[in-house]
Amino acid sequence: MKKLLCASAFLLAIVQPAHAGDWDGSWSGKWGGKSSALxxxxxxxxxxxxxxxxxxxxxxxxxxxxxxxxxxxYSVALTRTGPKTASAFYKGRGTAKATLTLQ
Known part of the structure; x- marks a missing residue:
């Protein structure tokens, strides 16, 4: 039982759920290094x-x-890669990737 509690505590410590407002702000970058995204x-x-x-x-x-x-x-998916960075993927009339930065 003690091992189970230790394992559960460890998992809770490493798994950090998203909190409301974690994405808030202005994210900017360039699709394919060319077209601006905000x-x-x-x-x-x-x-x-x-x-x-x-x-x-x-x-x-x-x-x-x-x-x-x-x-x-169309669809855009942003995936957090750091506290102020995210990778983005666009799918619509074609596809594109971007690295976005929280301003």
């Missing part, structure tokens, strides 16, 4: 998405573990 998030919900400076419909936002995804007729 994603504004409040309360873990995308409130604005800009592609090359033009506002786009953000659609529905979903958060699961270290990934936030959103989109309407």
């Amino acid at each position: 994603i504004k998030i409040k309360n873990d919900k995308v409130v604005a998405y800009y592609f090359n400076g033009a506002a786009q419909s953000a659609g529905t936002t979903k958060v699961k573990d270290k990934t936030l995804s959103f989109g309407s007729d």
Whole structure:
């Protein structure tokens, strides 16, 4: 029983659940190193998405573990890679990758 409690405590210490608002802020980067992306998030919900400076419909936002995804007729998935960095993947009319930074 003591071993089970120690193992449970260890797992709780290394598994850190996402907390509400973890994604909040302005994330920016370049799709494929060329086209600008700016994603504004409040309360873990995308409130604005800009592609090359033009506002786009953000659609529905979903958060699961270290990934936030959103989109309407396209999809964008952001995966946390550090406290202020995320990798992003776009799928719509083609695909693209980006590294985003929390401003």
